[in-house]
Amino acid sequence: MTKPLIILLAALLGLCAAxxxxxxxxxxGIDFPGGAISFAxxxxxxxxxxxxxxxxxxPSRALGEPDDSSMSLGNSGRLVLQxxxxxxxxxxxxSADLWIFELGLFxxxxxxxxxxGTDWVGVGPTAEGQGxxxxxxxxxxxGERYSYIELIDAGVGATVSDHAGADIDAxxxxxxxxxxxxxxxxxxxxxxxxxxxxxxxx
Numbered sequence: 001m002t003k004p005l006i007i008l009l010a011a012l013l014g015l016c017a018a019x020x021x022x023x024x025x026x027x028x029g030i031d032f033p034g035g036a037i038s039f040a041x042x043x044x045x046x047x048x049x050x051x052x053x054x055x056x057x058x059p060s061r062a063l064g065e066p067d068d069s070s071m072s073l074g075n076s077g078r079l080v081l082q083x084x085x086x087x088x089x090x091x092x093x094x095s096a097d098l099w100i101f102e103l104g105l106f107x108x109x110x111x112x113x114x115x116x117g118t119d120w121v122g123v124g125p126t127a128e129g130q131g132x133x134x135x136x137x138x139x140x141x142x143g144e145r146y147s148y149i150e151l152i153d154a155g156v157g158a159t160v161s162d163h164a165g166a167d168i169d170a171x172x173x174x175x176x177x178x179x180x181x182x183x184x185x186x187x188x189x190x191x192x193x194x195x196x197x198x199x200x201x202x
Contacts, residue, residue: 027066027172030099030131034176039064040081040149044117049074049153051164066101066170072163073109073153080117080150081171084179087145088113088134091175096131098149101169108154109166113146121146125154131174145177 023035032038046059052074055061059079061071073079091097100109111123113134121139126132134140153165 027170028101030172030174032172032174032176034086034173034178036065037086037178038172038174038176039066040171041084042082043079044082044148045078045080047078048072049077049155049165051075051162052077053162056163056167062168062170064170066172068103068169070103070163070167070169072167073151073165075165076153076155077165078150078152079168080148082117083147083149083173083176086173086176086178087147088149088173089145089175089177090135090140090142091133092135092142094133094135095174097134097173097175098132099172099174100126100130100132100151101172103167103169104163107166110152110154112150112152113140114148114150115144115146117148120150134175 024031024033025035025038026032040063043059043063048057052072056070056072059071061069062079062081071079088098098113100111108125111126111132112120113123114120121134121137123132123134123137134146149171151166151168151171155165
């Protein structure tokens with residue numbers, strides 16, 4: 001393959017990867033190289049525990065960037081969030097790959113990650129407001145991509161009126177890989193087809 005074709009292929013791959021913005025952003029002192037796409041996009045499941053009411057029972061308050069607006073798990077409640085435009089990936093080093101933002105007291109949650117929302121890799125109990133390194137998990141391997149985050153209140157925090165249990169503001173993947181948009185995939189496919197035709201001619 002000639003050098004110009006190699007350069008064109010690299011450019012197409014770059015465009016595909018850049019289907020979503022990857023401009024690094026700092027949120028509350030934590031650097032997210034993937035920018036705004038780093039944060040959970042959808043609520044996959046929510047089973048509130050006792051002691052949750054009003055606005056704190058709205059799980060969508062845990063989506064997107066941290067904004068000082070939280071939801072509550074309730075005592076032993078469960079929340080599953082999904083990344084739809086990016087994946088959580090292991091970084092290959094000891095740095096934090098995932099960060100949980102919370103409001104109020106640092107309360108403990110039992111954390112797990114999943115590729116499909118069915119098969120889970122347990123991370124174990126972790127305090128909110130800290131980073132999690134998934135590389136240390138025996139069942140996590142280089143190159144794997146995770147779309148689901150499960151948080152279950154450990155039931156050891158304070159019970160406060162209508163926002164008992166852990167209070168989740170946002171969940172972000174520090175080590176992340178964007179999911180290319182359909183238009184980017186189409187562009188890449190067209191470009192690769194053109195490269196193949198050119199390669200055969202040469």
